[in-house]
Amino acid sequence: MKDAATRDAYGQTLVDIGDNTDIVVLDSGVSDSTRTKKFGQAFPDRFFNMGIAEADMVCTAAGLATTGKIPFATSFACFLLGRTMDQVLVSVAYSNTNVKLVGTHCGLAVGEDGPSAQMIVDIAYTRAIPNMIVVQPADWVETVQATKALVAHEGPAYFRLGRPKVKAIFDESYKFEIGKGRVVKEGSDLVIFATGSMVQESLVAMENLAKENINVTLVNISTLKPIDRDIIIEQVQKHGALITAEDHNIIGGLGDAVGEVLLENQIAVPFGRVAVKDQFAETGTGPQLYEKYGLSHNHIAQAVKDTLNKK
C-alpha cells in the first residue's frame, strides 16, 4: 500500500502482469500521463500508441479483442469517451468485445486544465451502455486488484482513474471483487457511499465529524455498475440516513445509482448528495475546485449534518 495516484498503480500493474501475452495496451498519444508508457517500454510488441486518434484506438482495440487479446485502451477520460461514444456503443458494447476502456484524469480533480479536461459525465455515460461494467478504484491496493480483476472479467469495462495522488486506504488484506462495495469504517449515525477520490475526502470529513461526536459509516462503492444492491439496502436500513459522494456530475452518477436502488426497494430516508451541481467548473487546483464546487471534506461533513437534521 502507498499514497499514489490510481493511474500510477494502473501503469505499474500492467507491467507487473505484462507476462500474460494476451494483454495488449493502446494509448492515444498521452502514455506518459496515463502511465502506460512503462508497459510500452517493457513489452513494445504489445503496445500500440495510436497517436491522437481516440476513435481509431477504441475500434483497433475492438479488433484486437476479436483475436483473443485483452486490450486496455487508455487515454484521458474526457477524450477516451467524449470522442468515442459511437465507437464504444457499436464496436465495443454492442459487439461485446473484451475491451477495457481506461480513462485517467477524471473529474474536477484534474485541476488547472479546465472544464474541457474535467470529465464529469463519464459514469452517467458508461452506466447507460448495455454490456458495460464500470469500476472506479479508491487507492493503490484497490487499483492493483481491480486491474487484475478486469483481465479476468470477460467483456467490456470502463475503468475510471485519477490524476492526483490519493492516500492509501486499504491494506494488503483487502480483496476487491467486481460488483461488491466494502465498509471502510463503521459508525452508527449515517452511512456515506463514496467512490474514487471521495473515499479519501470522506475519511477526512469523518475525522472532523468524530470531534463533534458524529460517527458515520463509510462504504466504498468501486463498482458503479453492476451496483452492489445488497450493501446499499443493508447499510441504509441499518443507519436510516445516507449521503453519496462522487467527483462527477450530480446527474447519472453514484447518487442516482444508489437512489434507484432505494426507490425500487421502497426505502425512503434522509438522503444527501455530494457531487458537481450540474455545472461546468473552471480552472484552479483540484483542492481549490473541490472547495469552490462543493466536493471537499467540508462539504461532505456539512451534507452529513444537514441529512442528519432531517432524520
Next chain:
Amino acid sequence: MTNASLDIAGLEKKALELRRLALKIIFEAGSGHPGGSLSATDLMTALFFGGILKYDPKNPKDPKRDRFLLSKGHASGIHYSVLAQAGFIAESDLADYRKINSKWFLSGHSTPKTPGVEIASGSLGQGLSVAHGIALGTRLQGFDSKVYVILGDGEIQEGQIWEAAMSAAKFKTNNLYAIVDFNKVAQDNITKDLKDIEPIEAKWEAFGWDVQRIDGHNMTEIMQVLEKPAHAEKPRVIIADTIKGKGVSFMEGQTAWHGVAPSKEDYEKALKELE
C-alpha cells in the same frame, strides 16, 4: 479450411445468383439497401468463392481464418446472401432478414451474433480501424491471416478512416486490405457533389498505402488484384470502380435506389435482367 475456388465464368455466374438472392431478401423484407449491395457483389463473390479467403463455415471462429468485414454495413443484403451461399447460415434462414426474432440476428446492419460476421456494423467509418486491430492481433498470434474490409466511397468521408489509414501505415500492417467500393453514389447525392473524395489514389498514397485501382465489376481484374502478393510493408487499398445498383438498368447510378426495397413489379423486372 474451405477455399472454394471457381473459375472466372463460375464466379460471374455466382455473382448473378447472389445479386438475385440479395434483391430477393430485400424485396421480401420490404426494406434494405439494393444499390450498395449490387455494387459490392462482384468483389465479395471473388473473395468468398474465388479461393481468396480462408474460412470454415463449420468453424466460423477458427483462429487461423482470414477475415472479411463489410464496413459499409447497410449492404447487409449481399453480405447475408454471401454468408448463406458460403455455408455459414442456411439459405432458408434468410427469410428472417430484417424481421423480429430472427434466428441468426439478421438485422439491417450486421452483428457478430451471426456466424461469419466479425463485428457490428451500421455506423460508418469504424470498420477500417477494427480490421486493422484484427490484423495486428493475428500478427501477434503468429498467423498469416489476411484481413479484408470493404468500405463505401461515401464512408471514406468519415475522419476515422484517415486516422486508421495513418495507423496501419505506422505499424506496417501489410496483412490489411481495404477495398473501396467506389460506386460514386451516396444516400443524399452523388458522392462527388456531397463531398468529393478525389483524388482518391493520391490520398491513400500520401497516407502510406499501396494503392491498386481496378474495375470492380471485371472479374478477371478483381481476381488478379486479389491474387497479388502482399506489399513488403505497406497495407493495401484497392480502389474498385463500381456502379451503384450494378446489373439492374433502372437502379444503376441512382441515389433513389440507395435505401429502398423494390416493388413487386420492379423486383420481377430486375430478376429478368439478372438471368
